[in-house]
Amino acid sequence: MDNSIKVVFPGTFDPITNGHMDIIKRADKIFDGVIVGVARNTGKTPLFSYEERLAITREAIEACRSLSGVKVYGIEGLLVDFAEEHGARVIIRGLRAVSDFEYELQMAFMNRDLNENIEIMYMMPYIKYSFLSSSIVRNVFLSGGRIEKFVPRVVIRHLEDKVKKLKGE
Ligand code: ADP
Numbered sequence: 001m002d003n004s005i006k007v008v009f010p011g012t013f014d015p016i017t018n019g020h021m022d023i024i025k026r027a028d029k030i031f032d033g034v035i036v037g038v039a040r041n042t043g044k045t046p047l048f049s050y051e052e053r054l055a056i057t058r059e060a061i062e063a064c065r066s067l068s069g070v071k072v073y074g075i076e077g078l079l080v081d082f083a084e085e086h087g088a089r090v091i092i093r094g095l096r097a098v099s100d101f102e103y104e105l106q107m108a109f110m111n112r113d114l115n116e117n118i119e120i121m122y123m124m125p126y127i128k129y130s131f132l133s134s135s136i137v138r139n140v141f142l143s144g145g146r147i148e149k150f151v152p153r154v155v156i157r158h159l160e161d162k163v164k165k166l167k168g169e
Contacts, residue, residue, distance in 0.1 A: 004032035006088040007121075010079050013038050013057045014046040015155045017137055019129035021064065023094040026123050028070055035086050036061060037075040047138055047162060050074065060152040080115035088118075095122040096130045 007027055013020060013036075028034045038057050040050045048056065058072040075082045083091055091111065093104055108120045124130070132150055141147050141159050148156065 005090060006033035006035065006086065007031045007090040007092045008035045008037050008079070008083045008086065008088045009092045010037040010039060010075060010082070012042045012044060012046060012134065013053050014042075014044065014048050014134045015053065015137070015151065015158065016057045016060045017129075017132055017134055017151050017155075018149070019094065019096070019125050019132040021060070021152060022125040022129050023092065023123050024061070024067060024070060026125075027092050028067060031090070033088075034067075034070045034092075035088060036070060036072045037079065037082055038072065039075045039079070048158070052158070052162075056155060056158050059154045063152060063154055078114060080111050080118050083118050084115065091118060091120045093120060093122050095124055096133075 009020075009024055009027060011020065024034060024036060036057060038050070038054045046053065054072065054074045061067050061070050061072050073082075073086070079091065083089075093107075095101065095104065104122065111118065111120060125132075137147050137150050137155075138159075140150075141156075142163065147159075151159075
């Protein structure tokens with residue numbers, strides 16, 4: 001019997017931040033395999049397309065040598081189906097402030113209803129990332145602020161390219 005525990009870390013990753021990276025590194029230390037799932041469908045209107053989010057997330061993980069075993073795939077349908085297809089029994093979510101809690105609870109109960117065999121677990125980031133979100137990073141960058149401390153290096157280049165494209169340069 002295979003006792004290894006693989007986990008999925010799903011999200012919108014618009015774009016991936018150091019907060020996400022922190023959770024991925026924590027999960028990678030504990031579990032036997034981490035699969036980062038980039039959701040095609042999201043309730044939000046993303047800055048980056050699905051293909052871009054997938055490519056940027058993959059690039060950020062590949063640039064991190066300690067995460068060589070981590071895989072990145074796109075989630076096209078239900079998260080629980082994605083987890084099952086990849087042999088993952090656990091879904092990991094990051095919990096920052098209390099404000100994350102209500103949404104996460106709703107999601108957790110819905111996912112459990114969809115598939116009882118998959119557990120959802122939560123991890124807290126390093127405190128310096130606990131107020132960091134993709135939307136804050138986007139807004140600060142688009143307003144001309146510095147974000148080097150908050151995102152993997154590859155993300156900055158993609159944000160710069162995106163701004164140029166939006167300006168029609
Ligand atoms: P979603 O739209 O699914 O919430 P996100 O890309 O915003 O996707 O977040 C994916 C996961 O990463 C969520 O579990 C979220 O709580 C977590 N997360 C986002 N930012 C941070 C952070 N700074 N620290 C820890 N976890 C985070």
